[in-house]
Amino acid sequence: MDEKTLPAQHQDRQPGLEHEMNPQPIYLxxxxxxxxxxxxxxxxxxxxxxxxxxAVAVHYALEGAQVALVYLNEDEDARETLAQVTRHGSQAIALAGDVAQAExxxxIVAEVIAKWGRLDILVNNAGEQHPETDLQEMDEAQWKRTFRTNIFAMFQLTKVALAxxxxxxxxxxxxxxxAYKGNPMLLDYSSTKGAxxxxxxxxxxxxxxxxxxxxxxxPGPIWTPLIPSTFSADKVAKFGADTPMGRPGQPAEVAPAYVYLASRDASYVTGQMLHINGGSVVNG
Known part of the structure; x- marks a missing residue:
């Protein structure tokens, strides 16, 4: 059986770049x-x-929200997202920097309040991952960096936003x-997701x-720039093949969950995790 789901490809830099991916992810x-x-x-x-x-930013714009896009340094991708958000009738700003830095x-929050005078929705989505199969070979600096980006940043940004x-x-x-199944190649990443x-x-x-x-x-295996910038070309070619659906998901298949959770439709929903993973039952 041919388990290939995508063309083999790899990017040598993290974070990855969406405009270099083949095929392009579907965000709407x-x-x-x-x-x-x-x-x-x-x-x-x-x-x-x-x-x-x-995908979340574009869906939020379509649903009438004003959006602040926060990113590290992927300027070309950010410009395209900004253009798509504004094309759908919403105001938007793009802010470049490292969310692992408290300053x-x-x-971020100061500029949002200065522009719109309010804040209603915070989506803590930034993350990074670095494969390593041997814990003894893992660099402590990498472990700390992954935790700073993936969970410390949530603490720092949420703390400021709560005001x-x-x-x-x-x-x-x-x-x-x-966080629920573990991953033998992503020890630090999986640990942060559990946190x-x-x-x-x-x-x-x-x-x-x-x-x-x-x-x-x-999310389960979703076709985003994190994938070709993390894994070898051979692994990318089979990405998502081990799910019951036999394929990776698209960002457009995840974003509506963020709309639901941000909206009045979820007024009696808190403390929950929505599992969008192509059919893997994790009971969590």
């Missing part, structure tokens, strides 16, 4: 029908230049199927009295 389905679910809202989306972040997190979030606001954190899941559940209980909902999405 042709049959998506917006319904103004986020009209008048203001959202911050980290990792918003590409992949799941781009940058403070600047402006009101009852009815929503925080959505991106976890991963690796994100616990952070989400605990913060949801903590903020429930204030009317602020906290949820997460745990």
């Amino acid at each position: 389905a042709n049959d998506y029908r917006p319904a103004g679910k986020l009209a008048g809202k203001v959202a911050i989306v980290t990792g918003g230049d590409s992949g799941i972040g781009r 940058f997190c403070q600047r 402006h979030l009101q009852a009815g606001s929503s925080i959505i954190n991106t976890s991963s199927v690796t 994100i899941t616990s952070f989400t559940r605990s913060l949801a209980i903590n903020l429930a009295p204030k009317g602020i909902r906290v949820n997460g999405v745990a």
Whole structure:
């Protein structure tokens, strides 16, 4: 049986670049029908230049939200996302920097409040991963860096954002199927995703009295720039083949979950993880 799902490819830099991927990820389905679910809202989306972040930003714009795109240094991808958000009728800003730095997190929120005067939705989506099969060979600096980007940044940005979030606001954190199944090649990444899941559940209980909902999405294999920039060309060619659906998911198949969790449709949903993973049952 041919298990290939994608053309073999690899990118030598992280974070990866969406405009160099083949095929291009699908960030918006042709049959998506917006319904103004986020009209008048203001959202911050980290990792918003590409992949799941781009798809979320575009869907939020379609639903009526103003969007602040936060990204590291992928300027070309960020410009395309910004253009797509504004093309769909929303205002948007793009902010480049490292969310692992507390000072940058403070600047993100300050610029959003200066422009729109409010903040309603925080999507903590930025992340990185580095394969390593032998824990004894793993560099401590890599372990710390992955934790700083993937979970410390959530703590730092959420802490600043909370000063402006009101009852009815929503925080959505991106976890991963690796938090539930583990991954022998992604020891540090999987560990951070487990921490994100616990952070989400605990913060949801903590903020429930204030009317602020906290949820997460745990994607499975989704075709984003993180994939060709992490794995070898041979592994990329078989990406997603081991799911029950036998293929990787597209960012457009994940983003509607972020719309749901941010909207009034999820008014009685907090502390939960939505599993969008092509059929893997993880019972979490």
